[in-house]
Amino acid sequence: MSITTGSPSTQPSATAEGGDMTKTPETGTTTFIPLRSAAGSPMVHRANPPAVSQPRFTALMLLTVLLLTVFLAVANIFIVNVATPAIQQGLHASFSDVQFVMTSYTLAYAMTLIIGGRLGDRFGRKRLLLFGVAGFTLSSFLCGIAGSVITLMVFRVLQGISAALMMPQVLSLIQTNYPPEKRAGVFGLYGAAQGIAASSGQLIGGLLLSWDPAGLDWRTVFFFSVPVGLLILSMIPYIEESKGSSAMKLDWLGAAWAAGGLLMLIYPLVQGQKEQWPVSLIACLLLSVPVLAAFVWYERRVARLGGAPLMNVDLFRQRRFTVGMLIVVVLMSSQSAYFLVSAYFLQIGLGFTALAAGLIILPMGIGYFLASLYSARAVSRFGQHVLTVGALLTCGGYLLLAQWVQALGTSVQGYEWAPALAVLGFGQGALAAPLTAAILSRVHQRDAGSASGILTTGMQVSFAVGIALIGILLLNIMGQHANATTAQLAPQLQTELSKLGISGAQSDVIVQEFQACYADYARAGDPAANPASCSALTADAQIKPLIHSLMKQAHASNYAYTFSFCLYVLAAFSLLLVPLVLGLIREKRTDSQVLAS
Numbered sequence: 001m002s003i004t005t006g007s008p009s010t011q012p013s014a015t016a017e018g019g020d021m022t023k024t025p026e027t028g029t030t031t032f033i034p035l036r037s038a039a040g041s042p043m044v045h046r047a048n049p050p051a052v053s054q055p056r057f058t059a060l061m062l063l064t065v066l067l068l069t070v071f072l073a074v075a076n077i078f079i080v081n082v083a084t085p086a087i088q089q090g091l092h093a094s095f096s097d098v099q100f101v102m103t104s105y106t107l108a109y110a111m112t113l114i115i116g117g118r119l120g121d122r123f124g125r126k127r128l129l130l131f132g133v134a135g136f137t138l139s140s141f142l143c144g145i146a147g148s149v150i151t152l153m154v155f156r157v158l159q160g161i162s163a164a165l166m167m168p169q170v171l172s173l174i175q176t177n178y179p180p181e182k183r184a185g186v187f188g189l190y191g192a193a194q195g196i197a198a199s200s201g202q203l204i205g206g207l208l209l210s211w212d213p214a215g216l217d218w219r220t221v222f223f224f225s226v227p228v229g230l231l232i233l234s235m236i237p238y239i240e241e242s243k244g245s246s247a248m249k250l251d252w253l254g255a256a257w258a259a260g261g262l263l264m265l266i267y268p269l270v271q272g273q274k275e276q277w278p279v280s281l282i283a284c285l286l287l288s289v290p291v292l293a294a295f296v297w298y299e300r301r302v303a304r305l306g307g308a309p310l311m312n313v314d315l316f317r318q319r320r321f322t323v324g325m326l327i328v329v330v331l332m333s334s335q336s337a338y339f340l341v342s343a344y345f346l347q348i349g350l351g352f353t354a355l356a357a358g359l360i361i362l363p364m365g366i367g368y369f370l371a372s373l374y375s376a377r378a379v380s381r382f383g384q385h386v387l388t389v390g391a392l393l394t395c396g397g398y399l400l401l402a403q404w405v406q407a408l409g410t411s412v413q414g415y416e417w418a419p420a421l422a423v424l425g426f427g428q429g430a431l432a433a434p435l436t437a438a439i440l441s442r443v444h445q446r447d448a449g450s451a452s453g454i455l456t457t458g459m460q461v462s463f464a465v466g467i468a469l470i471g472i473l474l475l476n477i478m479g480q481h482a483n484a485t486t487a488q489l490a491p492q493l494q495t496e497l498s499k500l501g502i503s504g505a506q507s508d509v510i511v512q513e514f515q516a517c518y519a520d521y522a523r524a525g526d527p528a529a530n531p532a533s534c535s536a537l538t539a540d541a542q543i544k545p546l547i548h549s550l551m552k553q554a555h556a557s558n559y560a561y562t563f564s565f566c567l568y569v570l571a572a573f574s575l576l577l578v579p580l581v582l583g584l585i586r587e588k589r590t591d592s593q594v595l596a597s
Contacts, residue, residue: 049185061238062177063186066170068232069133070193072162072225076140077105079202079208079221081339082354082361085347086209093149095523096274099471102340103266103464104153108160110460112261112452114310115250117168123209125169125176126596128239132166133236135159137229144222176242191433195372199365206358251302254310262461264288269468273475311457312450315443320587321451324439325458327580331394331431333466334570338398341474341566342465349559350412350551361412364425371429379434384585385440390431391577397424400525400575402567410556431577438584473569475523477562482522485558489550498545513537514547518554 080087081102088098120128133414139159146152174186229549268285275281299309316322339361346357371390378386401420408416436455490511497507513536519536520531530538537547 016180016453023387045084058238058240059177061235062173062240063189065235065239066136066186067189067193067233068228069073069129069166069170070190071197072133072136072228072232073167074157074165074197074264075201075204076196076225076544078339078537079205079224080105082202082205082343082358083209083218084343087149088353088420088440089154090477091146091152092151094274094476095471096270097149097153099270099340100465101149101154101156102336103270103469105156105160105163106460106464107259107262107266107550109164110160110464111255111262112161112164112456113456113460114256115252116164116166117172117453120169120245120248121163122171123241124241125172126236126239129166129169129173130233132164132169132574133161133229133232135162136166137233138162138228140222140225140229144216144219163449164362172271173207173239175240177240187259191372195369195407199362199369202361202365203355203359204358206355217406220365239350249308251299251308251310253300254295254299257298258292258310261288261295262464264274266464266468268464270471273472309450311454312447315451316442320442320584321439323580323583324435325455325588326434327431327577327584328439328455328581329459329462329465330573330576331435333464333469335428336463336466337470337566338570341470341539341563342476345559345563349563350410351556352414356414358416361421362422362426363418367422367427368429368432369425371426372433375430375433384434386436387431387581387585388578390427390429391581393423394431395427395571395574395576397421398567398571400424400501402564402571405479405560405564405567409560410553411491412541426437431581442587456585470566473566474562478558479519479564481558481561482554483515485522485554485561486518488557489554490515493550496550498544500546502543510537514550517547518551520559521551522555 064317077198080567084098084102087093087101088095091097093101116128116132136159139155143152143159146155161580171190174190178186183430185448204220204224208224209218211220212498213220214481219394264284265288268281268288272281296313299311299313302309303312303314316325342361343357346360347354375386375390397420401417404416404420405412436452440451452559493511494503494507497510502510514534517531517537520533521529524531538544
């Protein structure tokens with residue numbers, strides 16, 4: 001979870017963590033920049049804009065609006081994630097369709113986030129917050145009444161754009177309305193709202209699906225945002241307006257260019273497995289590289305001509321910033337991949353309800369929340385190697401969970417995972433919470449806004465890439481392991497057939513048809529699929545119940561194997577965090593030595 005918003009002023013203002021919240025006119029975004037206190041290093045000049053004294057009722061309304069907005073935006077991601085299997089079944093969609101439902105939101109949010117901050121500076125943050133919350137509320141309602149997966153994707157794009165309009169205004173309004181001595185408590189509540197939303201989102205989604213009012217099924221997870229949004233809208237008129245002093249030009253072409261390049265990258269990764277990788281998708285994937293390279297060239301050209309680029313891509317020439325962004329990519333992509341495959345394993349593979357799945361994953365959210373809560377103190381006391389511990393715990397959490405899944409197979413109650421999930425969540429929280437300050441601590445003040453915007457955008461893009469890549473792995477392993485799964489069940493099937501008076505050649509034919517049926521079903525990636533190879537088996541009333549039971553066993557066993565395989569891959573991938581974090585710490589020490597000399 002990141003903190004990147006529009007800001008009221010180009011001047012830095014103090015925070016409680018010994019740093020500044022500062023905005024540059026380059027991007028119109030706010031970021032936390034720790035103050036340098038080493039010998040010989042410059043201290044940032046503090047010039048805080050005066051906060052306006054407000055009546056108690058107005059101040060209470062403002063705080064409530066800000067915290068509810070944060071909760072609404074963050075919880076939505078996790079609430080929808082736990083409902084993805086139900087969305088797929090309810091709309092008779094493919095697995096790739098559900099991936100697009102997730103990635104359409106994150107990509108739309110990522111590509112309009114920086115522009116959303118600039119619009120708030122220009123036209124007023126209260127006004128943009130009002131438009132953003134109204135758009136989010138309306139698009140959530142439209143998502144709930146969507147009649148097809150295509151319309152749901154379109155409304156999710158609108159939801160992502162709306163989130164990008166409202167979220168950058170939150171910290172800007174904190175900056176404008178609270179004096180420095182009170183911001184510490186407000187920022188603490190801001191972080192707590194994020195943590196609570198992340199840890200409770202899956203549980204809320206499960207509760208909504210379990211409650212299922214009026215038989216709305218998955219639609220309730222979108223309708224949940226409507227009353228919350230209406231409540232926020234009813235309170236926004238009570239807060240005061242604020243604007244930035246800069247009327248900077250918006251880089252619409254850069255935003256469209258980046259969105260096009262990322263779509264050319266993400267679409268083939270999601271759709272390729274379903275369509276058996278046709279030449280057109282391969283070409284689209286390959287062409288995304290020169291398109292994104294051209295975007296980098298264009299952004300540099302805009303900067304050379306004195307314009308305001310969407311992103312200052314020259315920041316990647318700074319080794320510390322580049323290493324930090326690589327950490328973000330590994331952490332966020334692995335996290336989004338885990339949430340998707342765990343939801344499918346628990347609900348589709350093992351048949352747990354969404355509520356049970358949310359409760360099983362809850363220890364991970366609690367661990368993340370606790371680590372986020374205490375990570376700042378830990379860093380101040382033990383130093384930057386708190387990030388190293390977080391990286392090791394993240395990798396160890398995936399590995400421990402993989403071993404539990406492999407050992408238990410399909411006989412999972414849920415409580416067995418709690419220690420591994422707590423370790424995983426605690427590790428991710430210990431790494432993610434102080435990561436932003438660690439990456440941005442040596443970024444020049446004039447580049448702070450651009451760096452913060454790139455960081456937050458990178459988080460969202462990594463989230464989308466993780467969902468796309470894990471989908472390829474999941475469907476491939478499911479398909480490849482299908483024959484091994486049915487081979488293990490073949491003796492059981494023959495035994496049950498003999499009890500029904502079916503043996504010999506007829507039994508062998510049924511076993512072969514069962515193996516072909518399940519292999520096609522596993523490769524389809526659709527729980528509602530009914531492959532043609534299954535028609536003969538399901539048409540025979542005598543063996544239909546037996547085949548149905550064994551299909552469920554095969555699917556659970558195959559999912560258990562595939563899920564553990566994915567977890568081992570995520571553990572190996574997360575191991576990259578360790579050398580990257582050590583490199584980040586080493587770069588910081590080098591910078592400190594240069595400053596001291």
